Every structure is written in structure tokens, then in C-alpha cells.
Amino acid sequence: MRFSEKYGYRSARSSIQVESMDEALRNSLWNSIQSIIWDSHEAYRGQSYTSASNLYELIRSCWREFFKIPVDQVPMYTREAIQAVRGFFFEAEWFEVYDFVEFLCSKLGKSRPAFIASCNEVLEREMAGYRLADCTITPITSATELEAIDQALSDTSAFKGAHAHLQRALELLSDRQSPDYRNSIKESISSVESIAQSLTNNSSASLGEALRSISQVAPMHPALNRSLSSLYGYTSDAHGIRHALLDESNLDFVDAKFMLVACAAFVSYLAGKASSPQS
Known part of the structure; x- marks a missing residue:
């Protein structure tokens, strides 16, 4: 390699x-x-x-x-x-x-x-x-999906933790000798956690706390706020959801790619929202 x-x-x-x-x-x-x-x-x-x-x-x-x-x-x-x-x-x-x-x-x-x-x-x-x-x-992969990943890597240049997790997720997914889909998914999810913690200056912050913090300076539509929280809830450790996801025995390229694209778009949105407060 x-x-x-x-x-x-x-x-x-x-x-x-x-x-x-x-x-x-x-x-x-x-x-x-x-x-x-x-x-x-x-x-x-x-x-x-x-x-x-x-x-x-x-x-x-x-x-x-x-x-x-x-x-x-x-x-x-x-x-x-x-x-x-x-x-x-x-x-x-x-x-x-x-x-x-x-x-x-x-x-x-x-x-x-x-x-x-x-x-x-x-x-x-x-x-x-x-x-x-x-x-x-x-x-099975569109230009839009690839652009979302590349854009997120660019958008997180100031968020070293989130950037490193996204980069690692792509690396694990793209390993042509021994791809690791399970850990790629884990890294994608960790990128969301990392930017949430960066935006709140709280190493244990939840996404909900990050969204509330962002909303104070850059309001977002309640429906969008709920949808972001729901996606994070699906991937988080709460109620063992992430554990159950990562325990699946048939995780493949499509699963890992979906999580990378979804989390990349999620992270890119949060980074952009936090850096562009509205009056």
C-alpha cells in the first residue's frame, strides 16, 4: 500500500x-x-x-x-x-x-x-x-458523495480531531488490501463527537449541547435541529445503538460509505454554521 x-x-x-x-x-x-x-x-x-x-x-x-x-x-x-x-x-x-x-x-x-x-x-x-x-x-458512489467527503476534510482543517477521524475513516474504507468497514464507521461517528466537543469547549459534550450552543449565535430551523439530533442519536452510544450497529456481522463497503458521507456532511454543516453566525 x-x-x-x-x-x-x-x-x-x-x-x-x-x-x-x-x-x-x-x-x-x-x-x-x-x-x-x-x-x-x-x-x-x-x-x-x-x-x-x-x-x-x-x-x-x-x-x-x-x-x-x-x-x-x-x-x-x-x-x-x-x-x-x-x-x-x-x-x-x-x-x-x-x-x-x-x-x-x-x-x-x-x-x-x-x-x-x-x-x-x-x-x-x-x-x-x-x-x-x-x-x-x-x-454505487456518486460525485456528490465524494465531494461531500472532500469538502468536510477541507472544512475541518481548523478542527484537528474531527479532521483526523474523517481522514482515518476514509483510510480504513479505502484500504485495498484489508478494508476495515467496522472501524471506518466508528471513526466517522467519532468525527461528529469530536466537532461537538470542539464547538462547546467541552470534552464530554453531547451533540445536543453543541447544537444549543451554535443556535445561540446562528439559529437553525427546529426541524433541522431535530433531524441532526436524530441522526446522532442513531449513531451514538445511547441505549447501546452504536454498539448494536458495530456488532453487525455483515457490514460492508456500502454501510461504511453511507456513514462516512452522512457524518462528513453533518460535520461540514456544523463547522460552517459555527463559523458563519447570522445577525
């Missing part, structure tokens, strides 16, 4: 791959294609001709429907055809790679479930902001 990834010095946008694809992700997706599709190649009577391969129709479909070039240009030998596809794959734009993954998936039969599972394992491991669902690449 690179230093910048380990210690959280990369932005949310670069930690979670959206509108981009690094070498590890591209290589790993190709390995899924290789193991599920190309390695299944069988030749009629051991012949190496493309027309004698069980992959012949799939390869012709690639030329006819995806590349949209004449099928009489399909290479004579299977190995050459696969190499031609490989050449495209490693030169293509990131979105073209995803187009091709969708296309291949749509053409598969009994091997489709294994292909989807293999691709999703790669997408999760390499922190891609997408998943393959029913042969469609579906975003």
Missing part, C-alpha cells in the same frame, strides 16, 4: 475509483475475463483455428456488435483473436472497459453467474465505485 493511501493523504475521489481506472483494477478485470472466458477455450479436434473454437460465436459477436468491424477481419487463429481483444482492453478508456465487461456478460450463458461474481470481487477489492448487476455496471 502506498504511503498516501495508508495515511489518507489522497482525496475521496482518488481513493474510491469513479470516472477512472488504475492499473490494478484494469489488470484484475482482465484476469476475470481470462479465467472465466478465454481459459474455457476448447478446439475441435485440437485445431487452432478460430472457427474451430467453442468461443467462435462470442468472438464474432465482439467484432460484429461491439467493435463493429467486418467479421471477415476476425483473426484466423483463436490466440490471435484473443490478443486483438487484449490490445483493445489495455488501450481503452476506463468507460470503454466497463462497456466491454457489460457486453461480454450479456453474451455468456451458464458461466455468467461466475463472471459477475468474479468481476464484483475485483470491483470491491480495488475500491471501484461500481458493481456489475445483471450485466449492467451500476454506480
